[in-house]
Amino acid sequence: MNIAAATNENIAEISNYLIYSAMAVYTLAFLAHIAEWVFGSRSKVARTAAALGGSRTSGDQAGARSGARDDAADSAGASAPAVTVRRAGSTTVLERPKVVTRSSAGRRGELPDGPGAAGGDEQGDLYGRIAISLTVLAFGLHAAGVLTRALSVQRAPWANMYEFSTTFSMVAVGAYFAFLIARKNVRWIGLPLVTTVLLDLGLATTVLYTESDQLVPALHSYWLWIHVSLAIVCGALFYLGMVSTVLYLFRDRYETKLLDGGRPGGFATSVLERLPSALSLDKFAYRINAAVFPFWTFTIVAGAIWAGDAWGRYWGWDPKEVWSFITWIAYACYLHARATAGWKGRKAAYLALFAFACFLFNYYGVNIFFNGKHSYGGV
Amino acid sequence: MSEETPSGAAPADRRGGTVTAEAERELGDAMSQLSTAPAEDDGRSAAGRGSFGGARRPGAGGALAWTGRETLGWTRWFWRQLTSMRVALILLFLLSLAAIPGSVIPQSAVDAVQVREFKERHELLAPLYEKLQLFDVYTSVWFSAIYILLFVSLAGCIVPRSWQFVGQLRARPPRAPRRLDRMPAYTTWRTDAPPEEVLRDARTVLGRKRFRVHAEDAAVASEKGYLREAGNLLFHIALIVLLLAFAAGQLFKAEGGKLVIVGDGFSNTLTQYDDFSSGSLFSPADLDAFGFRLDGFDATFEKSGPNKGSVRTAEADVTWWKGAEGTERKSTIRVNHPLEVGNSKVYLLANGYAPVVTVRDGQGDIAYRGPVAFLPQDGNLTSSGVIKVTDYRDAEGKRDQLGFRGFFVPTFGGSGAGTMFSQSPELEYPVLFLTAYHGDLGLDAGIPQNVYQLDTDNMKQFTDEDGGPFAQKILPGESMKLPDGAGTLTFDGVKRWANFQIAHQVGNGWALAGALAAIAGLAGSLFIQRRRVWVRAARDAGGLTVVEMAGLGRSDSPRLPEELGDLAADLQRTADPVDTAGDGGDTGTGDAPGGAGESGPAAGGDPTRAGGTTASGEPDTDTAADTDAAPDAGTATGPEKADAERGAGQLSRGEAE
Numbered sequence A: 001m002n003i004a005a006a007t008n009e010n011i012a013e014i015s016n017y018l019i020y021s022a023m024a025v026y027t028l029a030f031l032a033h034i035a036e037w038v039f040g041s042r043s044k045v046a047r048t049a050a051a052l053g054g055s056r057t058s059g060d061q062a063g064a065r066s067g068a069r070d071d072a073a074d075s076a077g078a079s080a081p082a083v084t085v086r087r088a089g090s091t092t093v094l095e096r097p098k099v100v101t102r103s104s105a106g107r108r109g110e111l112p113d114g115p116g117a118a119g120g121d122e123q124g125d126l127y128g129r130i131a132i133s134l135t136v137l138a139f140g141l142h143a144a145g146v147l148t149r150a151l152s153v154q155r156a157p158w159a160n161m162y163e164f165s166t167t168f169s170m171v172a173v174g175a176y177f178a179f180l181i182a183r184k185n186v187r188w189i190g191l192p193l194v195t196t197v198l199l200d201l202g203l204a205t206t207v208l209y210t211e212s213d214q215l216v217p218a219l220h221s222y223w224l225w226i227h228v229s230l231a232i233v234c235g236a237l238f239y240l241g242m243v244s245t246v247l248y249l250f251r252d253r254y255e256t257k258l259l260d261g262g263r264p265g266g267f268a269t270s271v272l273e274r275l276p277s278a279l280s281l282d283k284f285a286y287r288i289n290a291a292v293f294p295f296w297t298f299t300i301v302a303g304a305i306w307a308g309d310a311w312g313r314y315w316g317w318d319p320k321e322v323w324s325f326i327t328w329i330a331y332a333c334y335l336h337a338r339a340t341a342g343w344k345g346r347k348a349a350y351l352a353l354f355a356f357a358c359f360l361f362n363y364y365g366v367n368i369f370f371n372g373k374h375s376y377g378g379v
Numbered sequence B: 001m002s003e004e005t006p007s008g009a010a011p012a013d014r015r016g017g018t019v020t021a022e023a024e025r026e027l028g029d030a031m032s033q034l035s036t037a038p039a040e041d042d043g044r045s046a047a048g049r050g051s052f053g054g055a056r057r058p059g060a061g062g063a064l065a066w067t068g069r070e071t072l073g074w075t076r077w078f079w080r081q082l083t084s085m086r087v088a089l090i091l092l093f094l095l096s097l098a099a100i101p102g103s104v105i106p107q108s109a110v111d112a113v114q115v116r117e118f119k120e121r122h123e124l125l126a127p128l129y130e131k132l133q134l135f136d137v138y139t140s141v142w143f144s145a146i147y148i149l150l151f152v153s154l155a156g157c158i159v160p161r162s163w164q165f166v167g168q169l170r171a172r173p174p175r176a177p178r179r180l181d182r183m184p185a186y187t188t189w190r191t192d193a194p195p196e197e198v199l200r201d202a203r204t205v206l207g208r209k210r211f212r213v214h215a216e217d218a219a220v221a222s223e224k225g226y227l228r229e230a231g232n233l234l235f236h237i238a239l240i241v242l243l244l245a246f247a248a249g250q251l252f253k254a255e256g257g258k259l260v261i262v263g264d265g266f267s268n269t270l271t272q273y274d275d276f277s278s279g280s281l282f283s284p285a286d287l288d289a290f291g292f293r294l295d296g297f298d299a300t301f302e303k304s305g306p307n308k309g310s311v312r313t314a315e316a317d318v319t320w321w322k323g324a325e326g327t328e329r330k331s332t333i334r335v336n337h338p339l340e341v342g343n344s345k346v347y348l349l350a351n352g353y354a355p356v357v358t359v360r361d362g363q364g365d366i367a368y369r370g371p372v373a374f375l376p377q378d379g380n381l382t383s384s385g386v387i388k389v390t391d392y393r394d395a396e397g398k399r400d401q402l403g404f405r406g407f408f409v410p411t412f413g414g415s416g417a418g419t420m421f422s423q424s425p426e427l428e429y430p431v432l433f434l435t436a437y438h439g440d441l442g443l444d445a446g447i448p449q450n451v452y453q454l455d456t457d458n459m460k461q462f463t464d465e466d467g468g469p470f471a472q473k474i475l476p477g478e479s480m481k482l483p484d485g486a487g488t489l490t491f492d493g494v495k496r497w498a499n500f501q502i503a504h505q506v507g508n509g510w511a512l513a514g515a516l517a518a519i520a521g522l523a524g525s526l527f528i529q530r531r532r533v534w535v536r537a538a539r540d541a542g543g544l545t546v547v548e549m550a551g552l553g554r555s556d557s558p559r560l561p562e563e564l565g566d567l568a569a570d571l572q573r574t575a576d577p578v579d580t581a582g583d584g585g586d587t588g589t590g591d592a593p594g595g596a597g598e599s600g601p602a603a604g605g606d607p608t609r610a611g612g613t614t615a616s617g618e619p620d621t622d623t624a625a626d627t628d629a630a631p632d633a634g635t636a637t638g639p640e641k642a643d644a645e646r647g648a649g650q651l652s653r654g655e656a657e
C-alpha cells in the first residue's frame, strides 16, 4: 500500500512540474503576443473610419457582410463593377451559387472587422504565429499536468479548487483552439486568454494548492463526472464570451465616437482598430452565451439530481446552489435583454458581465467565504 | 443595438430617406410573425395614460360607468405592463439580486444552529433581520412576491403566445416581398427553364427540406424552424411545471431522522422517529408503510495523509419490507445510494458506536442490558453518551434510579498519551469512561427528554473514598463497581449504529420532468433558427427566366446564406443557370451589370458550366424581375400599406445574433 502511495506522490510531483513548465511556456506565449501587438501598431490603417467615410470595400466574398446597399443605381455607382471573367475550361467546377448578404444592422453593419493584432504587419504576424505555437506547446504540458494529477489521485481531477482551476484554464485554452481549428476569427482573444490563464495557474499553484487526495464519500458518484465537468466546460466558455463582451464594450464606444464624428485617441485607435467590429464581438459573445446556457441549465439539474441522492433533497438553498441559481437567472436575464427593445447592446452586455461575475463568485467566492455543504473544495 | 441606428442609410444615398423607410417596412413585413414575442411596448403607447373612462356623464350611473371604465383601463394597462418583456426582465433581475442575501446570512431552513449563533453575536442586527425575514429569505414575503409576479407574468405571456403560435402554424408563410434583393440573403440567376417549372421544382426542393411551402402566382413562399418557437414555449411552460412541483414538494414534504443500532429495526410511523418535521399540508396518513432492519454496518477510513480518519466508504446492510409485513428484501444503503420505497427515501447520514452494557442493581439483579448509542463529538468518533436505568433497587432494596454519563473512544491513546480523545475512528482500543449518579431521572413527569442528556438536577453523583466524583475507565469485558455495593456496570462489547434520514418527497418526478422539458425546450429555442425562403421566377425581355431567391431569419444568421446557397444549388439541378453576356463566374465581386438587353445565351464556353450565377446585388430591378413594378414607398397605397404596417407591428427582430 505504501509503495502505491509513493508512486502516486511521484506522479503528483510530476504533475506539478508539468504545470510549472506550462506556466513558463505560457509566459513566453504572452511575451510573443505582446510583441505581436507592438509590431502590429505600426500599421496605420483606419479601416473603420474609412468604411464610414464612404469608400466602401467592394471585395467582400459571399457570406461576408457586404454592407447595406439600398438602391441598385446608387450602389452600382459607388463601386464600379469589377468583373473578372473566369472560364471554367475543361475542369468541371460546379460553381456554388453566390449569395449576397446584407446586414440588418444599418451603418454598423458596414464596419469591417479589424485585421487582428498583427495589423497586417509581417513581423507582427510572425510573432502572432509564434505565440500560438507556444500556446499549443503550453497547452500540451498543461493537459499532461492535469492528466497526471488525475492519475495520481485515480479519479477525475475536479475535487478541490486547485484541480478546478487548472482544468478550467485548460478547457478555456482548448476551446480557443477548437475555434481556431474551425477557422473562426478568434485570434484576437489570444493575449487576454493567455494572460488570464497565467493568472489562474499562478493563483492555483500558490494560494489554492492542495495535496492530491482521495474523495469524501459524498463526492463518489458518476454525477461528479457529469456535473463538475460540465460546470468547468460551461465556465471556460462563458469566460470566452466574457472577454468578447468586454472588448465589445470598448470597441462599441470607439465606433460610436467615430459615427458621431469624434476622433478617438491614438492608443484606442491603434488597439481597437485591430479588433473585430463591435457587431462581430457582440455576436460572438451572444452565440457562446446562448449555446452554453442550456448546458449550464443541465449542469444545475444534474447537480440537483446528485444532491437528491447524496443529501436527501434536490434543492436546499445551499450557498453554492444559490449562486448557481443567481448565475442562471442572470444569464436568462441577458438572453431576455437581447430580445427586448431598449436593452440590446450595451445594457445587455453589462448584464452578461454581471452574470459572469456571478459565475466567478460561485466558483471562487462561495468556496472561500461561505461554509456550506459544498465547502469541501479545500482552500 | 441594431435598432439604435437607423438601418441601411448608406452615406451616398441620394434618395436615402424614402428608400430606407420603404426597405425597412418591407423587411418588417417579411419578418412579421417570425416569433410570438409580445409587441414591444415602451410605455409611450399607452396614450394619455390618464383617463380611460372618457367623458363622465352626470348622475350615479355615469359615475359608475366611468369608474368601471377607468378601473378596467388601468387593470388592462397594468396587465400589459406586467406581461411585457421589459417587466419580465426587471423581475428576473430582481430575483437574482433577492437571492443573494440568503447566501450571506444564515438561513433557519438550512442551518438553525448557525442562525442561533448569529443572533447571539449580533444583538442589534438580529431583530432587524428578523423583521425583514432575512433568516428565511426563500420563503419571505418579498422573495415570494417577486417570483409569484414573475410567474404570473410568465403565464400571462405564455397563454397569448401559445394561441398566436397555433395561429401561425395554421396560417401560410407570408407572401414574397416585392423586392427580394432587400432581404438579408439573396441570390439570382437566369435559366432556360420556364418559370412555372422553376417554381414547381422550387416547391419540391423546399418541401424536401421540410420547409412549409405556399405557392403564389409568380413566387413560392416557405418557412421552416417552427420548433424554435415551440421550444421556447415548452421551456417557459416547463418552468411553471417546475415551480409547481417545487411548491408541492415543499408543502407536502416530511422528513425525519432515526438512529438505528445494528440488529434493531424501524417501521415508518410517526412515533418511531427521533425527530420529524413536515410541510404545512402533510398529514401522517401520507407516510409510506414500510420498515427495515439494520443487519450490519461497515465503514472504512482514510489511514494516512492529510485527511487521515475521514470516512472513505460507509455501508449499511438492511432488510426491508413494504406494508406491515411484506416480503423481506435485502439492500445496501450508502451515501449517494438511498433506499427508495414509494415516495420515501432512506438516506444514510451518520454512524457511530453503541457500547453494550449490563447494569446490575444493589440486589445483583439485571436492571438494564443492551447497547446504548453514544454520539460522535469529533472526526475520530470520540463519543459522548448517557445510560439511564429506571428499574433499579439500591443495596438496601429501595427503589431508585441510576444515571451514567461519560465518553466512549474507539481507539484510546493509552494512559501515557495525556489525552482522552480517540486517536482513530476505527475500533482498535475501545475504552469507556463513566461517572455515575443516582436519584430522580425526571422521566416520570412525562415530559419528553433528550435520551442523550442527563438531567442531574435531582440526582446525586457517587463519590469515591476521597469524596471526589466517582469515575472509571473500563475496557470491554471489565466491570465498574459502584461504591457501597450500589451495583455494577459491565462493558460487554460494542455495536455500531447508523443514523438514517427518511424523506417523504412528492413532486420529484414532476420536477425532474419539468427540468428535462425545460432543457429540451431551451435547446430548440436557442439552436434552431426560424427562417423564410422565397423563390420568384419570371420571364425577362430576352425570353429567359430570372430566378430570384431570398432568405430571411430572425437575425443575421451565419447559416442562412449558406442554406440559401444549398437550396439554390439544389434548384439549379433542374433550372440550369445560363451565362449572360459572358460575365459568368465572376469572383464574387459586388454588382454585376444585369439588364434585359445583355441577357442571352453565353457567347462561347459551355453555358451551363461556365455560366455561373451572377453575384448580383441588384439585378434588373427595374425591368423583368420585378413584375409588379415597385411603387415608391411614399406612394404605397391601399392594402399594401396596411399590410406593411401590420407587419411592422408584429416585427420582433430579436437579437442581433
Ligand code: HEM
Binding pocket: A329, A331, A332, A335, A336, A339, B035, B036, B037, B038, B083, B084, B085, B088, B092, B150, B153, B154, B155, B157, B158, B232, B236, B239, B525, B526, B654, B655
Ligand atoms: C421564470 C422566468 C423566466 C426565465 C428563466 C426565462 C428564460 C428565457 C430564456 C433563457 C429565453 C431565451 C430563449 C431565446 O433567446 O430564444 C427566453 C426567451 C423568451 N422569454 Fe423568457 N423567461 C422567463 C420569463 C418570461 C416571461 C415572464 C416572459 C413574458 C413576458 C417571457 C417571454 C419570453 C419571450 C417572448 C422569449 C423569446 C424571445 C425571443 O424569441 O427572442 N419570459 N426566456
